[in-house]
Amino acid sequence: MRTDDPIERAIDCLWKRYSEPLSLTEIAESALLSRFYFSRLFKDATGVTPGRFLAAVRVHQAKHLLLHTPLRIADVSTAVGYSSLGSFTNYFTSSVGVSPGRYRHIARGGGFDLPGPRPGPRAGCGAIAGTLDLPAGHGNAHVYVGAFRTPIVQYPPSAAVLVRVPVGRPGAYRLPDVPEGTWHVHAVGVAEGVWPDPWHQRTSLVGSCDAVAVAAERTAPAGVRLRRERPADPPVLLALPALEPLPPPAAGPRPALLAAAAD
Template identity: 45%
Template sequence: MQDAVHRAIETIWSHYTEPVSLSDLADAAILSRFYFSRVFREVTGTSPGRFLSAIRLHQAKEMLRDSELGVTDISYRVGYNSPGSFTSRFTRSVGLAPTRYRARARLLESGPLPEAPTPDPRCGTVVGTVHRSGVVPLRNVYVGAFGSPIAEGRPVSWDVLGPGRPRFRLHGLPEGTWYIRVAGLDGSVPDYGAERRMLIGTCPSITVRSGRVVELDVTLRHSSIYDLPVLFALPEFDCRDLALVAGVR
């Protein structure tokens, strides 16, 4: 079934600027709509519609960093009919309005990480180890707790792991279901003209209880076509010139 989902994702990347329906993607996968939706979620962790939306916003981030197009033009180019709807969705998912995101990316400023929560006995805690498994991050590794499988919006709790620090601790998680997502950039030298690859770590959803500690092991790996892009603004991912990213403060 991965081949079917692969075909659908290739269709999303090729046609994200156009209206793309569930039927279009199911046809590309050569599956019925109902079966396709179920298989797609099993492989990617989210629905086809949310995957499409994430790709559109990811491409919008790239255009804001690397082009001089206005926000209105970009919104139409990534498939939105309303610049207002695009701006609202972008701000909610990335954590910054489009114009502010563009300014920060070009000034090499950090993303809008919230203040790390302090320990609270009424909330849960997640601790764990990020295993590098042969990959070498460019600089930092980011760990965040999100309310959905997509790393979008401000994480409810987060930690930043520098070189040589494999353990993370996420305080202040309210009771409920959370998704722990880990991201970094590959520190190996890319081929000439190639972009640095993203490193990610995912795990199934976890249930947090007040006063309890959840222990996790997460392994970093290179991202694949089945992985959702990281939408939340982070300095290593959102620097206009990645050659300078090692100097980001």
């Protein structure tokens, strides 16, 4: 973390003090900036407001606690800064796509279906299509790509698909039945390492293409280049546990989602 960058100082503050009832003034003070100038600068750098970023950090940390600790859900809620269990449960569910208890159960079991769009009428739709490019130095990757309303990867996507991207060349994707409007195309993937031990070197990757305009009966182009996460990237909230780096097979079963996708 670079201490000379005001936005990175603020993001560092959010990750360290997410359990506290932080105000915008306190976050701006961590960046050594005025509140109003800081708010504009922060949104330009991250795509979201400081409050939205803090809320995303809290949900991200809650996912980690649910998956890696025996804490009760009420205790997880308190640990990530919520005073109301109901508010925590509602926000977690709307952002992740499943309730905290359901997330813990199915993530630990490895049996996770791809998060899809909410059911509903699909009139006046177009499509988004393009290529997915991997950074150099990585092997084959499994990439979840979807169309979202916000700069945060959260439930629900309008359309989504899982793509296997081979090393050395782009992977193609197509998202059908995307309603007219402007969308953020987000990609979340996990890439294998290169010889001699690819499973031990798996790396999380992200990528996005903002402001994709979709018109009815047309296909909008949107190429996405994946990269390693940066401090200014809001956390991924959508339930995609099988796309997180995990121990090698000897330490446990391979996640069902990735095993099926590799067939």
